[in-house]
Structures are given as C-alpha cells and as structure tokens.
Amino acid sequence: MRLSRYFLPTLKENPSEAQIVSHRLMLRAGMIKQQAAGIYSWLPLGHRVLKNIEQIVREEQDRTGAIEVLMPTVQAADLWRESGRYDGYGQEMLRFTDRHERDMLYGPTNEEVITDIFRNSAKSYRDVPLNLYHIQWKFRDEVRPRFGIMRGREFLMKDAYSFDIDAESAKRSYNKMFMAYLRTFERMGLKAIPMKADTGPIGGDLSHEFIILADTGESEVFCDKRWLEMDLKGRNVSYDEDLEPMFQELTSIYAATDEMHDPATCPVPADQLETRRGIEVGHIFYFGDNYSKPLGATVALPGGEQVAVHGGSYGIGVSRLVGGIIEASHDDAGIIWPESVAPFPVGLINLRTGDAACDAACADLEAKLTAAGKEPLYDDRDERAGGKFADMDLIGLPWQLIVGPRGLKNGVVELKNRASGEREELSVESALAKLVG
Amino acid sequence: MRLSRYFLPTLKENPSEAQIVSHRLMLRAGMIKQQAAGIYSWLPLGHRVLKNIEQIVREEQDRTGAIEVLMPTVQAADLWRESGRYDGYGQEMLRFTDRHERDMLYGPTNEEVITDIFRNSAKSYRDVPLNLYHIQWKFRDEVRPRFGIMRGREFLMKDAYSFDIDAESAKRSYNKMFMAYLRTFERMGLKAIPMKADTGPIGGDLSHEFIILADTGESEVFCDKRWLEMDLKGRNVSYDEDLEPMFQELTSIYAATDEMHDPATCPVPADQLETRRGIEVGHIFYFGDNYSKPLGATVALPGGEQVAVHGGSYGIGVSRLVGGIIEASHDDAGIIWPESVAPFPVGLINLRTGDAACDAACADLEAKLTAAGKEPLYDDRDERAGGKFADMDLIGLPWQLIVGPRGLKNGVVELKNRASGEREELSVESALAKLVG
Numbered sequence: 119m120r121l122s123r124y125f126l127p128t129l130k131e132n133p134s135e136a137q138i139v140s141h142r143l144m145l146r147a148g149m150i151k152q153q154a155a156g157i158y159s160w161l162p163l164g165h166r167v168l169k170n171i172e173q174i175v176r177e178e179q180d181r182t183g184a185i186e187v188l189m190p191t192v193q194a195a196d197l198w199r200e201s202g203r204y205d206g207y208g209q210e211m212l213r214f215t216d217r218h219e220r221d222m223l224y225g226p227t228n229e230e231v232i233t234d235i236f237r238n239s240a241k242s243y244r245d246v247p248l249n250l251y252h253i254q255w256k257f258r259d260e261v262r263p264r265f266g267i268m269r270g271r272e273f274l275m276k277d278a279y280s281f282d283i284d285a286e287s288a289k290r291s292y293n294k295m296f297m298a299y300l301r302t303f304e305r306m307g308l309k310a311i312p313m314k315a316d317t318g319p320i321g322g323d324l325s326h327e328f329i330i331l332a333d334t335g336e337s338e339v340f341c342d343k344r345w346l347e348m349d350l351k352g353r354n355v356s357y358d359e360d361l362e363p364m365f366q367e368l369t370s371i372y373a374a375t376d377e378m379h380d381p382a383t384c385p386v387p388a389d390q391l392e393t394r395r396g397i398e399v400g401h402i403f404y405f406g407d408n409y410s411k412p413l414g415a416t417v418a419l420p421g422g423e424q425v426a427v428h429g430g431s432y433g434i435g436v437s438r439l440v441g442g443i444i445e446a447s448h449d450d451a452g453i454i455w456p457e458s459v460a461p462f463p464v465g466l467i468n469l470r471t472g473d474a475a476c477d478a479a480c481a482d483l484e485a486k487l488t489a490a491g492k493e494p495l496y497d498d499r500d501e502r503a504g505g506k507f508a509d510m511d512l513i514g515l516p517w518q519l520i521v522g523p524r525g526l527k528n529g530v531v532e533l534k535n536r537a538s539g540e541r542e543e544l545s546v547e548s549a550l551a552k553l554v555g
Numbered sequence: 556m557r558l559s560r561y562f563l564p565t566l567k568e569n570p571s572e573a574q575i576v577s578h579r580l581m582l583r584a585g586m587i588k589q590q591a592a593g594i595y596s597w598l599p600l601g602h603r604v605l606k607n608i609e610q611i612v613r614e615e616q617d618r619t620g621a622i623e624v625l626m627p628t629v630q631a632a633d634l635w636r637e638s639g640r641y642d643g644y645g646q647e648m649l650r651f652t653d654r655h656e657r658d659m660l661y662g663p664t665n666e667e668v669i670t671d672i673f674r675n676s677a678k679s680y681r682d683v684p685l686n687l688y689h690i691q692w693k694f695r696d697e698v699r700p701r702f703g704i705m706r707g708r709e710f711l712m713k714d715a716y717s718f719d720i721d722a723e724s725a726k727r728s729y730n731k732m733f734m735a736y737l738r739t740f741e742r743m744g745l746k747a748i749p750m751k752a753d754t755g756p757i758g759g760d761l762s763h764e765f766i767i768l769a770d771t772g773e774s775e776v777f778c779d780k781r782w783l784e785m786d787l788k789g790r791n792v793s794y795d796e797d798l799e800p801m802f803q804e805l806t807s808i809y810a811a812t813d814e815m816h817d818p819a820t821c822p823v824p825a826d827q828l829e830t831r832r833g834i835e836v837g838h839i840f841y842f843g844d845n846y847s848k849p850l851g852a853t854v855a856l857p858g859g860e861q862v863a864v865h866g867g868s869y870g871i872g873v874s875r876l877v878g879g880i881i882e883a884s885h886d887d888a889g890i891i892w893p894e895s896v897a898p899f900p901v902g903l904i905n906l907r908t909g910d911a912a913c914d915a916a917c918a919d920l921e922a923k924l925t926a927a928g929k930e931p932l933y934d935d936r937d938e939r940a941g942g943k944f945a946d947m948d949l950i951g952l953p954w955q956l957i958v959g960p961r962g963l964k965n966g967v968v969e970l971k972n973r974a975s976g977e978r979e980e981l982s983v984e985s986a987l988a989k990l991v992g
Contacts, residue, residue: 187598192649192694193591216696235598
C-alpha cells in the first residue's frame with residue numbers, strides 16, 4: 119500500500135481530550151475518529167488492527183469447536199421481559215421504539231437471543247454440548263464514556279454461549295473457553311491473568327475476568343507474584359482432553375479482582391501479593407439454568423424427561439483489545455505492534471522520493487514483499503526524512519526498511535526493528551530474506 | 556465440519572410465513588432465524604455464505620484502490636441536521652435519544668459521517684482522489700418488512716464514498732465502481748444489469764441500479780434483449796486505464812428501472828425490449844457537492860483556492876445478495892450454491908455411520924479434503940440415507956461425495972454435482988482429484 123494513496127491522517131500534537139496513552143496514540147496514529155461521545159469510526163490503519171485481532175479470536179474459538187453465528191444488533195424487548203432482565207438492566211441499555219411503537223433495544227449482550235435460537239431448534243441430549251459465538255457490535259450507554267475505544271459506548275465484542283446437559287459437562291465447556299482465552303491473549307503478546315470475579319448482571323456462581331496489568335487500568339487487582347513470571351507459551355492444549363487439571367493448576371495461583379479480594383481471607387502472604395491496576399479484556403461465566411429456565415430452553419434426556427440446559431457465556435472485548443495492546447506495548451515515540459496484530463508487517467521508507475534509483479529499489483521491494491505475503495506500507499510521499507521516521511515510529515509497524523541514495527550506492531538498505539530500536543545495514547537480498555523468513 | 560457437532564436446524568416443512576423461494580429455503584436450510592420483524596440471526600450455514608459474499612465484495616473494492624474503514628452504526632443527529640437531511644428522511648430512519656437526551660439514530664447510510672471524516676483530515680488537492688468504503692450493518696425501519704433478509708430492517712451493506720477534485724475526476728471514480736460492481740456480481744454467478752435509475756433521497760444527477768432478474772423482483776424493469784446474452788466474463792478491467800469507453804459501450808445498451816423508463820421515448824423497438832421483474836443488489840450515485848458544500852468538505856487547489864469536493868456513493872446489499880443468489884439459483888429440492896459463495900465446497904455423506912469401513916473411508920476423505928483447503932461438511936449422523944440426501948440437496952453444496960458399504964467393496968464412491976444432478980462412480984483417489992483439482 120502506498121502512503122500517497124492511503125488515508126493515514128496522523129497528528130503531530132497530542133490531542134488534549136485524550137487522558138491515557140492508548141487513546142492519545144490511536145488518535146495521533148490516525149487509527150480512529152470520534153463521531154459522538156464513546157462512538158468511533160475506525161480509519162484504515164485502526165481497521166486493519168481490529169480485523170487482525172478479530173481473526174485471532176475467531177481462530178481460537180473455532181479451535182475449541184465453537185461455531186460462529188451472527189446475531190443482530192437490534193433486539194426485541196419482549197425476550198428480555200421473558201428472562202426477567204428488562205426492568206433491572208438500567209440505563210446502560212439503549213432502549214427505543216420502532217415506527218410501530220414496539221419496544222426494542224440495542225443489544226448490550228446476547229444471552230436472551232442465543233437462548234431463543236437454541237430453544238427453537240434443539241430438542242434432545244444429542245444436540246448438546248453446543249457452543250455458539252459471534253463477533254458483533256454492542257452498545258452500552260455509559261454515563262461517562264472515556265479513554266477512547268477502551269470505554270466506549272459502541273464496541274465490538276466476541277461473545278460465546280455454551281449449552282450443556284448438566285453441570286459437569288458445562289464445566290468442561292467453561293474450561294475450554296478458559297484455556298482458549300489464555301491462548302488468544304498470548305497470541306497477541308499480552309499477559310492476561312484470569313481472576314476470580316463477580317458475576318454482576320449476568321449472574322451465576324463461577325466467573326473469571328481476564329485482566330492485563332496496566333497503570334491506567336480501571337480497577338485494582340490482586341495476584342500472586344508468580345503470575346508475573348508465568349509463561350504459557352508452549353503449553354499444549356488439546357480440547358479433546360480433560361482440561362480440569364490444567365484449570366485447577368492455574369487457578370490455584372491466587373488472582374482476584376477488587377470485588378472478590380478480601381485481605382482477611384487472602385491466602386497469599388503480603389510480600390508475595392502484587393497489587394496493581396488492571397484492564398479487563400475478557401470475562402467468562404457459568405450460570406447454570408439462569409436463562410434456560412425462564413426461557414424454556416430444555417432438551418429431552420434419553421429417557422424422555424425434559425431438563426433445562428446448563429449455560430455459560432464468554433466475552434472478549436475485541437475493540438477494547440486494540441487499546442489494551444497499545445497500553446502494554448508503546449514507547450515515547452509511539453506504538454509498538456506485536457507482529458500478530460500489526461496493520462502491516464513492515465514499513466518501507468523511501469528517503470528520496472523522485473530519485474530514480476530509490477524509486478526503483480522501493481518499487482521492487484514493495485512487489486517482492488507483497489508477493490511473499492508481507493505487503494508493506496510504502497512511504498512514497500515527497501516529504502522530509504525526519505517526518506517519515508517520526509510517522510513510522512508513531513504507527514509502530516514491527517519493521518522499518520529504509521532505502522536511501524547513499525546506501526544504495528553501497529548496495530545496502532537499512533532494517534530497523536521497532537521494538538528494540540536495533541538497526542542494521544544489509545544487502546537488499548539479505549533484508550528481504552530476513553523479513554520474509 | 557461434522558454435522559453431528561454442527562448446528563444445522565433444517566426444516567422438513569415449508570414455513571407458512573415465507574412468501575418467496577429464497578426466504579423459504581433459507582429458513583428450511585437452517586440459515587437464518589427471525590428475531591423480530593425484519594431482523595434476523597444468521598445461523599452457522601447462513602453466516603458462512605454471508606462471509607463469503609462479503610469477502611468477494613471486499614476483494615473487488617480493494618482491487619479498485621478503495622480503502623476499507625469501519626464507521627459506527629449509531630450516529631449523532633447533528634451531522635444530519637448540518638447536511639439538511641434529518642427532517643426530510645422520514646420514518647425509515649430509526650431515531651432515539653441516549654441517556655443524556657441527545658438525538659441519535661441508527662445509520663441508514665453514511666454520506667454524512669464519511670464526509671465528516673474527510674473534512675476533518677483532507678486539506679489539499681493531493682489528498683484526492685480518495686475512495687473509502689466499509690461493510691457495516693444498517694437499519695431502515697421499513698413499514699412492512701418482508702421476503703426474509705431480502706427486505707429486512709437490519710441489513711449488511713457495503714457502502715463506498717468517493718472524493719474528487721472535480722466532476723471529470725469524479726466520473727473516473729464512478730466508472731471504477733461501475734465496473735467493479737459488474738465484476739463482483741459476476742463472481743457470484745449473477746447477471747446484474749446496470750440500469751439508469753432515480754437518485755431518490757441520496758440526490759445527484761447520475762445513478763445506476765444493478766438489477767438481477769427474478770420473477771419475485773420488487774419492481775418492473777426494462778432492458779434491451781441483448782443484456783440477456785451479455786457475457787462479461789473474460790473482459791479485462793484495468794483500473795489504471797480510462798474506463799469511460801467501456802462504460803459508454805455498456806450503457807449504450809438500454810436498461811432502465813420503472814421510474815426512469817418512458818415508453819414514449821424508449822429507443823428500443825418493442826420486439827427487442829424485455830420487460831421483467833428485478834431485484835436491486837447495488838446502486839451507485841454521483842452527487843457532486845451535495846454533501847461537501849453543506850458540510851464544508853473542501854480542499855485547497857495548487858493556487859490556494861478552496862473548492863468543495865465532488866462526491867459519489869456506491870452501495871451493495873451484502874445480506875440481500877444471499878437471498879438474490881438463491882432466487883437465481885435453486886430447484887425444487889433446494890438451493891444450488893455457486894462455488895464462489897458456497898458455505899462448504901462439498902458435502903460428504905456417510906451412508907452407514909457405524910460401519911467401520913464407511914467411517915474410516917469418510918474420516919480419511921474428510922482429512923484429505925480439509926488439508927487441501929476444501930473442508931467438507933461431513934454428514935456423520937446416525938440417520939437414514941434418504942434424510943441425508945434430502946438435507947444435502949436442500950442446503951445446496953456444489954458437490955456431494957457419497958460413501959456407502961456396497962461401493963466401498965468395489966473400491967468406489969459416488970460423486971454428485973448438485974447443479975447438474977450428474978452422478979458418477981469413481982475410485983476414492985479419482986474423486987479426490989476431481990474435487991481438489
């Protein structure tokens with residue numbers, strides 16, 4: 119992609135409305151534009167990151183056997199009256215009437231709709247276990263939206279819903295999501311700690327929040343220091359096996375949110391306890407028959423007896439993760455994207471646009487990288503080198519490939535690693551080999 | 556994907572609420588479930604088709620140089636007051652207030668928001684031409700939603716918006732979209748005819764609707780019989796070249812919607828004129844400075860003078876296309892998917908689940924097809940063959956690979972082409988070679 123034809127409205131100054139670093143950097147890097155309080159457009163660069171994160175979430179859900187669907191954003195109020203949540207949900211639910219004066223709402227979550235889908239078709243024990251998920255926009259009418267897309271009103275969420283014949287089977291579904299979440303966040307370069315959590319308006323009696331530690335986190339969290347050194351990489355997770363031992367092993371290491379932490383009963387000695395601020399990026403719930411009972415989602419046992427299914431729900435804040443990753447990975451110059459979510463794998467900088475040798479070398483590199491599946495963002499603008507370097511650092515692509523007239527005379531280009539700052543001079547062929555791997 | 560673990564709630568009976576064949580077949584094939592009038596959930600099979608169509612649309616937009624963004628579904632009413640459309644838009648616009656009593660709406664289209672994005676960043680003639688598109692859910696509060704997702708209220712649309720320095724450049728952008736639309740529909744196996752059309756609430760003076768012919772179409776359309784034989788396949792479209800001659804050649808062949816057709820002035824002799832019913836699947840507009848002027852979207856010319864940019868907008872009904880393709884491609888037994896949008900490329904039918912030879916052969920075929928990028932939908936259910944055949948015909952996968960105990964004894968499986976109905980007995984290896992190509 120050539121920057122001269124792209125739409126990347128970067129800002130030199132820090133926007134005054136942004137209080138936290140991810141919001142500041144997303145605005146400066148031209149990733150988002152606010153359209154109303156807590157409502158954002160995703161500009162090309164931001165959209166690419168969002169799609170990459172969405173795809174990682176999708177792949178890890180699919181791996182567990184969960185099946186993708188897509189529920190609408192607008193829901194009928196009647197279903198929520200049936201489940202008993204309509205009156206209690208509060209002002210965060212955006213309610214309205216359609217032209218025929220029917221009560222509708224913009225879905226803040228989908229337990230009711232998915233249970234309606236399930237009860238409409240599933241008849242017998244043979245239809246479970248089943249886990250259906252979707253990745254869809256939600257709306258929660260926060261009183262004070264803030265921190266950019268981290269606490270917006272319209273946000274993209276992956277929510278999965280499991281249906282099982284009994285509590286034991288439901289726990290197996292819960293464990294799959296528990297491990298899938300750890301894998302998902304790890305692929306994005308995040309350390310997310312599963313913490314015992316309050317179940318809130320979803321209800322139920324088993325729940326974990328997945329929290330990444332950051333000074334700008336919205337709430338206080340507590341965990342055993344061992345979590346800080348924990349490395350989940352290389353841990354083999356097979357969803358056909360019993361994951362309960364792994365679940366027990368991981369949850370035996372203390373970690374709890376503010377609501378669940380009680381200093382009086384905390385099993386971790388003070389010098390082993392880490393008190394930090396955290397950002398919630400995922401939340402999983404087991405809630406038994408809380409929804410299946412009022413909504414009549416039952417299946418027949420082999421003997422014919424009807425039982426209400428056991429349910430769980432499992433959310434990941436897809437759009438929020440864009441901000442969460444930036445909070446965890448940036449420096450004074452800008453964003454540092456992990457390769458797995460980077461909008462482009464490499465930025466190609468032409469130090470002298472208009473110079474025949476530089477233009478030809480860059481066009482050749484652009485073509486070869488693209489052919490190898492590593493399409494670069496090519497800065498072919500007629501601008502000063504300083505501005506190009508600053509923009510490229512700001513938008514945080516993992517690699518920068520810098521082509522200038524002096525280097526070309528000596529047959530070399532420069533390759534810079536955004537994270538480490540290391541630069542090396544290489545032949546064009548060696549640089550390509552390093553990038554294409 | 557194994558059917559025993561999938562969620563495919565097919566229906567044996569025709570649902571009484573469905574008046575047209577696509578609605579009937581989508582309900583029977585377990586592709587969608589209605590959640591409220593004109594509002595649907597996309598079940599796994601329907602979701603896969605929707606995603607395939609979306610991806611074709613995306614690829615053909617990208618090919619033109621258009622750049623993907625994502626605008627929110629909820630918009631502030633103020634922008635629509637600024638453009639002058641708020642009061643006139645009528646009841647199809649879903650309006651509501653948020654908890655702070657601010658006027659909001661669920662976007663039925665995005666001219667205002669995209670123009671706001673453009674004016675916020677674009678400053679000079681160097682920032683155009685620019686074409687930004689997104690694929691996002693829209694809401695239009697139809698009085699009488701009907702025909703399933705063909706005329707729903709919440710629907711998925713691709714909408715692109717071009718910004719150009721003058722009318723001549725804007726026409727080039729229009730021509731690119733014109734040809735991209737023909738390519739897009741052709742890839743889905745559809746013959747879409749571009750017809751001179753009324754500009755309606757979008758405004759402007761140049762507009763084409765892309766219409767597919769179907770007896771269940773919502774309106775009458777008129778075209779030269781030559782359109783019926785027209786084959787656009789193999790036509791080379793280069794977006795770097797001037798597309799005006801191709802545009803002139805194609806639009807010289809008469810085609811017009813009801814609103815634009817006047818028998819008195821129609822240049823086509825009666826015996827050469829086709830009068831049919833049509834379904835609109837795309838609509839493109841050139842509207843000059845209709846939005847840029849009231850919203851102040853200007854750029855500086857090289858001399859410094861500020862000019863309002865010339866705009867166009869270009870819509871494709873992504874979710875509607877699912878129904879449109881079924882209207883164009885089905886038979887009495889069910890849907891016949893073109894390979895480009897099929898939810899799975901092949902259905903694998905085990906005629907005797909539980910028979911060791913059949914199970915082993917099917918598992919082997921499933922693994923090999925999946926490894927070759929042709930993941931089958933494998934009917935491994937313990938059901939009678941008749942029911943399996945009927946379901947597989949109903950959901951319309953392009954190929955059926957049928958494995959039974961008698962065939963296996965002779966070393967053969969059966970391969971059925973859904974469209975032609977042709978069946979042939981082949982060795983396992985030959986069948987695989989034919990499917991994997």
